[in-house]
Amino acid sequence: MGELGPRTDWELVLGGVDLVVHCAARVHVMRETVVDPIGVYRQSNTLGTIALGRAAAACGCRRFVFVSSVKVNGEETRPGFPYTEEDLPAPADPYGLSKLEAEDGLRELARETGMEVVIVRPPLVYGLGVKANFAVMMRWLERGVPLPLGGVRDNFRSVIALDNLVDFLETCLFHPAASNQVFLVSDGEDLSTAELLRRTARAMGTQARLIPVPAGFLRIAGNLLGRSELVRRLCGSLQVDISRARRLLGWMPPIGVDEGLRRATHGEAE
Numbered sequence: 001m002g003e004l005g006p007r008t009d010w011e012l013v014l015g016g017v018d019l020v021v022h023c024a025a026r027v028h029v030m031r032e033t034v035v036d037p038i039g040v041y042r043q044s045n046t047l048g049t050i051a052l053g054r055a056a057a058a059c060g061c062r063r064f065v066f067v068s069s070v071k072v073n074g075e076e077t078r079p080g081f082p083y084t085e086e087d088l089p090a091p092a093d094p095y096g097l098s099k100l101e102a103e104d105g106l107r108e109l110a111r112e113t114g115m116e117v118v119i120v121r122p123p124l125v126y127g128l129g130v131k132a133n134f135a136v137m138m139r140w141l142e143r144g145v146p147l148p149l150g151g152v153r154d155n156f157r158s159v160i161a162l163d164n165l166v167d168f169l170e171t172c173l174f175h176p177a178a179s180n181q182v183f184l185v186s187d188g189e190d191l192s193t194a195e196l197l198r199r200t201a202r203a204m205g206t207q208a209r210l211i212p213v214p215a216g217f218l219r220i221a222g223n224l225l226g227r228s229e230l231v232r233r234l235c236g237s238l239q240v241d242i243s244r245a246r247r248l249l250g251w252m253p254p255i256g257v258d259e260g261l262r263r264a265t266h267g268e269a270e
Helices: 009-014 037-058 094-113 132-143 162-174 193-204 215-225 228-235 243-249 257-266
Strands: 019-022 063-067 116-121 124-126 159-161 182-184
Touching: 019 037, 019 162, 037 063, 037 094, 063 094, 063 162, 094 116, 116 162, 124 162, 124 257, 132 193, 159 162, 159 257, 162 243, 162 257, 182 243, 193 257, 215 228
Parallel strands: 019 063, 063 116, 116 182, 124 159
Antiparallel strands: none
């Protein structure tokens, strides 16, 4: 990657900073409109991340914690066979690829400079003010819309509450054993789509109206209607194993899924 360049505005801001957590990114979108998606993702998620890491190293930053994504591992797992940190990366879209390339760049920077790098790959993050598909799901539940997802009971999805992710990132900042490690992280309880809907509705003080349509039928309908990607997300499994975080860092999620959902829908109690 070459020698460190001249001081930049970022380096001036980072002077005296010992620890950095980098969360900013261009996130994946369901309906991409740009002509060159991978180029746009690389500009923000890969080059921007490496530039910030290089500036941090130039300023003598001791540890750089990078919030990557489970999409570096891939898009789907078999039920009961979660991703682990030892699995070969298999990103399937420009977002996941740009995150993997950022990870590789940071590892090289760590070797060059001695700055410690910690890579964290979370699955779906939910909390107060959550957007994208999770927010759409909550609006459906709030309005009492009947959803044909009652039959999606055999898949498993890992998710993480914002409070749990923040707690884990804080652990990664200070724990000696986190240095130069990769971690998958979640709430520690995987839910089927139907169960996630029911428990989210309960946290909102309502009831999910779920129609028991078989998942196989939904996949066929998704293919016919050009919505196969959405149906795959709803019907497929995506699990992560957080054993390494537990073993190396002694970390346990401070709140459970139900409390996380309550905070996502109502905020934290005073």
